[in-house]
Amino acid sequence: MEKDPIRTNWKDFYIDHLMVEWQGKVNEFTSTLGLVKTIDLSGNYLTGQIPYEITNLHDLLVLDLSNNALSGEIPRDIGQMTKVLTLNLSRNMFSGEIPSTMSQLDSLNDLDVSYNNLSGRVPLSTQLQSFAAERFTGNIGLCGVPTTKRCLEDEDLGVPNVSESVDDGKSMDELWRWFYIGGATGFATAFWIGCSALLLNRRLRHAFFHFYDSLKDWVYVKVAVFIAKLQRELARA
Known part of the structure; x- marks a missing residue:
């Protein structure tokens, strides 16, 4: 799939009209665009915002727009793309919050929004909290699970940080380790003291x-x- 090299701004395109060059032949897609399953425009020089009409592609399975210079907010209705399996928006300049509707993407098994300018809390859902923190890294203003940064309201309520919970677990393991070491040392010392007392007295x-x-x-x-x-x-x- 190739885009017009002169048009590098998303605003120059209409979502229901697409020119695709395949094996030297240019094909125009209009009414059949809704049948598209995969869109991979990663590693180009695309700028501007994602057109909100893209969320009308309800049968889309893969959307990869990584490594571009896209800006603006992630479309609020992205939750309509309920069949999407892979969503990669990493290494762009997206800002604002992650839309709450993204929690409706129950089929999502691969998500990456790292290295943008996103902020706010990661929406709560079974899917979003199952991804590694690395998939959200590089967004200074982003907070909440699975990131390692607490939101301000969580600090007021005393909710522990993810990293603090991990540290607490490591501290408990260290405590038990020293408990076993101390118990074994004490038993050996007491045993040899008893044997020595019997031999000398x-x-x-x-x-x-x-x-x-x-x-x-x-x-x-x-x-x-x-x-x-x-x-x-x-x-x-």
């Missing part, structure tokens, strides 16, 4: 082995009595 050593022998005899008697009683009960049955 004759009276303590005799008392310990006397207690051990008494305990062993007591256990032996209890087990023998239990077995004898069990045998009598079995004989009666």
Whole structure:
């Protein structure tokens, strides 16, 4: 697909009229434009705003406008493109908030709006919060999950930052690690202290082995009595 090299501004195009050159032949699409499944205009020198009429392409599956110089806001009705699977608007100059209607893109499995001038909270939805924070990076004014920046209203309500939650998890893991290390060290120290005391103190050593022998005899008697009683009960049955 090629665009007219003279027309580098989106405002010069009408969404229902498209010229496509394929294998040296130029074709004009008008009424069949609604059947388009993929639009990839990445890595060109496009400027201006995205025409809002593009949201009328309800059967569009892939829209890639990355690496251009597009500006303005993302169309508010972008949520109408309910079948879109891939949406890449990265590395442009888009500003304003991410439209709340984007939360309606339930089929979206690949989103990238990084390195723009977007601001405000990322709309809440199952899909948008499932993407990595890197897909939203490079937008200084953007906040909310999945970014690592809290919104001002979240700070007032005491909502923890994503990065702080990760740090808390790491701190807890570190605490448990030192707990196990300390427990093992304490056990080994106590064991060797006890052994040393038995080796160096004759009276303590005799008392310990006397207690051990008494305990062993007591256990032996209890087990023998239990077995004898069990045998009598079995004989009666």
